[in-house]
Amino acid sequence: MDSNYQLSLSSAQQMVDEWIKKYGVRYFNELTNMAILTEEVGEVARIMARQFGEQSMKNSEDDKNLADELADVLFVMICIANQTGVDLTEAFERNMEKKTKRDSSRHTENSKLK
Numbered sequence: 001m002d003s004n005y006q007l008s009l010s011s012a013q014q015m016v017d018e019w020i021k022k023y024g025v026r027y028f029n030e031l032t033n034m035a036i037l038t039e040e041v042g043e044v045a046r047i048m049a050r051q052f053g054e055q056s057m058k059n060s061e062d063d064k065n066l067a068d069e070l071a072d073v074l075f076v077m078i079c080i081a082n083q084t085g086v087d088l089t090e091a092f093e094r095n096m097e098k099k100t101k102r103d104s105s106r107h108t109e110n111s112k113l114k
Contacts, residue, residue: 009088016078027083037076043069 007015020027028036047066049055057064081088107113 009092012074013078013082013088016075017082020079020082027079030080030083033076033080033083037073037080040069040072040076044073 027033043064044066047064047069050057051066078088080086081091
């Protein structure tokens with residue numbers, strides 16, 4: 001891919017759908033994908049605990065890569081969005097509007113963050 005190319009959520013959803021149809025045969029059912037998402041988030045948590053927390057890496061974990069695991073989470077989230085009819089661009093924009101309205105001063109006024 002061109003290094004100047006910026007992937008949109010919509011394009012990512014289309015790419016995942018095309019990949020599933022070409023290589024994955026079909027989407028796993030929603031419950032299976034939820035379990036897979038949980039597993040992938042657990043892998044992210046394991047890396048975070050070892051790279052940024054107090055746990056040490058096991059020799060068998062040396063090849064674990066945070067970026068790769070986050071991409072796995074994103075892939076499964078996109079699968080779930082695709083199979084349930086969620087437009088992630090629309091959902092994300094609505095979510096950002098909601099957060100902005102709700103939290104416009106909440107964090108700046110939080111003495112714990114100063």
